[in-house]
Amino acid sequence: MEGRAAAPAAGTVLNALANGYGAAFAIDAHTEATVELDETGEVTGEIAGAPEADTRLIERCVEVVVEQFGDGEGGHVRTESDVPMASGLKSSSAAANAAVLAALSALDATDEIAREDACRLGVDAAREVGVTVTGAFDDASASMLGGVTVTDNTEDALLRRDEPDWDVLVYTPDERAFSADADVARCERIAPTADVVYELAADGDYERAMGVNGFAFCAALGYPADPIVEAMPEAAASLSGTGPSYTAVGDRETLVELRDVWEKREGHTWLTTTQHTGATTL
Template sequence: MEGRAQAPAAGTVLNALATGTGSAFAIDAYTTATVELRSDEGVDGEIADAPDADTRLIERCVELVTDRFGDGQGGLVSTESEVPMASGLKSSSAAANATVLATLSALGAADEISREDACRIGVQAARDAGVTVTGAFDDASASMLGGVTVTDNDEDELLAREERDWDVLVWTPPERSFSADADVDRCRQIAPMADLVADLALDGDFGRAMTVNGLAFCAALDFPTDPLVEAMPLVEGVSLSGTGPSFTAVGEHSALEQVAERWRERDGNTWLTTTQTDGARTR
């Protein structure tokens, strides 16, 4: 009873910390999960290249799926990722989605649930494990479904989904930032700007939505705005991703290459990729 699946990372259009409404888009970088089920109780997790990392999220994903679709089997779940942890690129959502799908595959139950509902299992696991403030249904839905999603994270409701074929530039500084540690009260003070971003996103104006979000949340979370200002004249949208520290910009490849020259002057990793519209899948 073994299953394997992968799920893409994502970037932020609207951070849901301010109002509970969020928006994110999938990018072409992946976390892969392998699940081996056995009849004895207990789930053990391991994360490649991070032996001391917290594995409660992926273990809880297996537990929730086997409780609902199996007989409460235990087993081993392991993940490997192209996405750095605690970087704002939705590594937790990607890991949860991949683990849920891999467990369903191991049980032969992949056709018994929609991908949207499978995504909600991972969101519940994230809440149970304490790795998210909002439940991160925006991040999880973008990773699971692909494309750009807009969600009500308080109700785990999908409000909109569209596809955009963008090139994507990512700058990830060497620092790490855990979303569960974010100053939620300070983020809630910028709710009027978040409402504006939500209106833009629901109108399909994702680029401007990203940029307004980036300016507002850099101010709220004390991140520099220089990367945004450098990119704004050249790209469709640019933002702090999640609660940082990564920044993402979207637009035409040639324009993003110009921005990359500036971003590469800073410490960390600057790389080009694309949006992803297919979402998570079993392997």
């Protein structure tokens, strides 16, 4: 009883911490999960390359799948990823989606649940173990479905989905920031600006939405807005999640030039693209 799956990371269009509405887009960097089920009744977890990392989320994802589709099985879940943890690139959502799909595959239950509902299993697991404030349905839906998704995170409702063909530049500083530690009260103070971002995203004006979101959340969370200014006006950029990563979208030539600027900072800068397929079984 073994299953494997992969789910993409994502960047932010609108952070849902301010007003409950969020928007995110899948990028072509992935987390893979392998689930092996047995009769022990207990689930253990492992994150490759991070022996001290918290495995409660991926373990709980397997447990919720077993509770709904299994018969009390236990087992082991292992994830490996080219997405840096705690960097604002939705590594937790990608890991949750991959673990859920891998567990469904191990139980031969992949066809028994819609992808949106499979995504919600991971969102519920994330809330239960406390790795997210909002539930992160925006991040999780982008990772599970691919493309750009706009969501109401208070209702776990998908409001819009598109498939823009963007090249994407990612800058990840060496520092790490866990979304559960974000100053929610300070983010809520910028809700009027987040409402403007939501209106732009709901209309499909994702590039302008990213820019406004980026300036607002850099101010709220104490990150420099310089990378966003440096991308303008040729590209759109934003702080991704609660940081510390930034993402920019635009044409390849523009982003190659921007990469030369961003690479002067400490950290890691890399080019990728949007991803439209979403999470898949392997």
